[in-house]
Amino acid sequence: MIMARALVKCYSGADKPAVDHVDLRVKQGEFLSIAGRSGSGKTTLLHILSSLIRPDSGEALFLGRDICTASEKVRNSLRGKDFAVVFQQHHLLPYLSALENVLLPFMTGLAPVGEKQENAARALLRRVGLEHKERSRPGELSGGEQQRVAIARALARGARVLFADEPTGSLDSATGASVIQLLRELNADGLTVLMVTHNEEFARRSGRVLRMADGRITRQE
Amino acid sequence: MNILTLPARHIKAKWMRSLLPASVFTLGLAAMSGLYEVSTLVADNFEKKLISYGANILITPRRETLKISYGGYSLGDVSIEEEPINLATALPAIDAVPLRGNIAVVAPKMLAVTRIGGRAAALVGVDWDQELHLKGYWETAEGDFPQGGDTPEALAGAAAAKKLRLRPGQELKIDGRDLRVAGILNPTGNDDDEVLFIPLPLAQELAGKPGRASFMEVAALCSGCPIEDITAQLQSALPGSEVRALAQIAESRMYSVRFAQNLAFSVSMVILLTACAMLVMTMLSSVTERRREIGIMRAVGFSRAAVAAVFVFEALFIGFSAGVCGYAAGRLPTVYILGRLQAADNISLSFDPASCAAVVLLALLTAGLAAAFPAWRAGRVEPAEALVSL
Incomplete structure (x- = not known):
């Protein structure tokens, strides 16, 4: 489903690449963890694969199509439909309710959000166990609940791949475990999941683990 | 819910923050519409009074x-x-x-x-x-x-x-x-x-x-x-x-009238430009402070134009409310200034929909222009940088 070849990304001012000639292949329906220490390049790799940034060289293919050289419009479309990204800091809009945050991907134009989309958003909140919190603002939700809303939002447009960047990083271990369990359930339903984590236990609960160090993939388990 | 929901909710949630540029903008428009109305009414009245200084x-x-x-x-x-x-x-x-x-x-x-x-x-x-x-x-x-x-x-x-x-x-x-x-x-x-x-x-x-x-x-x-x-x-x-x-008489009379109008127009433009600059600065600082929000929007599929539109719509909301309030508030100084100038004889103020619409349109246009650069900058924010840097 996703294939990367010789990806290189070097940030300006850095003396060595954040991602250094990485090759990668992700199958459809796979739950892949990328583990490594801080600064190993795993988040940069995730951002390249999720079309948030472009690499300096190399290619990343999604269903055979190079997303690195695709136009901004195509990359926007990928982020809006096929890809979903979940971050460590939840990143919800504080002035929108939980339901409205889930519906955010549908608010890109003047066309009003339809009843069908609202029902789908409610179903997603139900799926992550927050149907009773749809009117709550992020400030009224716990960290775990906010992350669940963020996951629901990520899946609102029927994404095929979920990129999770340290989704448990700011949660306690019990809450983090429940989030990982949710990701496993979504994966079991057919969603492809790529997760960056430095938590060994959570990494082992995925189907495959890639170890990164100094911008390179050093091991696969 | 659509893209307009975002600026509307943000203004509602951060109303104190929106109040400052809206107030300055309202004051600018009030001064402008008030001065324009005063200059027009006074010019008419002035000219009628000038008639008593002879034929032309x-x-x-x-x-x-x-x-x-x-x-x-x-x-x-x-x-x-x-x-x-x-x-x-x-x-x-x-x-x-x-x-x-x-x-x-x-x-x-x-x-x-x-x-x-x-x-x-x-x-x-x-x-x-x-x-x-x-x-x-x-x-x-x-x-x-x-x-x-x-x-x-x-x-x-x-x-x-x-x-x-x-x-x-x-x-x-x-x-x-x-x-x-x-x-x-x-x-x-x-x-x-x-x-x-x-x-x-x-x-x-x-x-x-x-x-x-x-x-x-x-x-x-x-x-x-x-x-x-x-x-x-x-x-x-x-x-x-x-x-x-008697051209010289007519011209000297019109010079007096036009001078008053030009003076009012110049003062109004200075006030409006100041308000406009204030709005630009506020919007620019808003873009800087809301980089995370911009990153979220871009990450969930908002295009650069859609992100820019959120900021433009927010400025237009402020501009619209400032236009309506500014027109209404402009009536108060008009009455006061006319009284001070003792020029209110035979002058009556009435609601003029065309003037109100003109002030609101001017406010929208100014707000849109003021938001253009900040909105463009918002659209240029890269999602990964915005989200990772926080």
Whole structure:
């Protein structure tokens, strides 16, 4: 489903690449963890694969199509439909309710959000166990609940791949475990999941683990 | 819910933050709409008052100049004047011109000469209503202005009164007709000092030309149209007369009016530009502070244009509310300033939908322009950088 070849990304001012000639292949329906220490390049790799940034060289293919050289419009479309990204800091809009945050991907134009989309958003909140919190603002939700809303939002447009960047990083271990369990359930339903984590236990609960160090993939388990 | 939900919710949630630029913008628009209204109303009122400082158009019978020379003897240039103006046809013709609304005063005059107490005296027959409206600068040194009693009354210029030894209340007999001196004018420094003003019908009778006028003075309002247009229309309505604009008078009057309007416009523009700069700065700081939000939007599929639109719509919301409030608030200083200028006589303020719409449109346009650069910067924010840097 996703294939990367010789990806290189070097940030300006850095003396060595954040991602250094990485090759990668992700199958459809796979739950892949990328583990490594801080600064190993795993988040940069995730951002390249999720079309948030472009690499300096190399290619990343999604269903055979190079997303690195695709136009901004195509990359926007990928982020809006096929890809979903979940971050460590939840990143919800504080002035929108939980339901409205889930519906955010549908608010890109003047066309009003339809009843069908609202029902789908409610179903997603139900799926992550927050149907009773749809009117709550992020400030009224716990960290775990906010992350669940963020996951629901990520899946609102029927994404095929979920990129999770340290989704448990700011949660306690019990809450983090429940989030990982949710990701496993979504994966079991057919969603492809790529997760960056430095938590060994959570990494082992995925189907495959890639170890990164100094911008390179050093091991696969 | 659509893209408009985002700026609306953000303004609602951060209303204190939105209040500052909205207030400054409202103040700017209030000052602008208020000053514009004041300048327009005062200019109209001012011009009406300026009318009392004399005429700016002169209508005289058409005259022809003939050079006569015969048998080696030259009579020089002889001016052949047509009959005096027939008021029975001239006044209706003036009433019928398309720009009649811009004509404030039509003051016909008949000139005559006579002897009073053995001395030659120049008489000017006038229509008192029109003349007193036209000569608002007249003041009486002694006595009063003619009141229109049973006995015809006269008003003497300062020099004429001295020369003819006239005093208020004095009874005169001119060619067998009774006349009473109502008052003596203060010196004016012009031809008015040398003559005796009498009722128009009496002057026509003395001159033997009833219903006629030697010439007419016209005071026209020039703010709505050039004086040349009024002159041309009067000329075509009065083909037997010569109509001349006293251009210097008209221009000096319009200079005063335009000066007031230009001053108000300049002040308004400075205020509006200041408000606009304030909005730009606020929006720029908002873009910086909301990088995370921008990153979220971009990460869930918002295009650069959609992100920019969120900020433009937010500025437009502020602009719209500032436009409506600014128009309403602009009415208050208008009333106050008019009162301070003592220019509120005969001026009434009323709601004008067109003015309100113009102010709101101006506010939207200014807000849109002010938001353009910050919105463009918002659209340039890279999602990964915005989200990872926090």
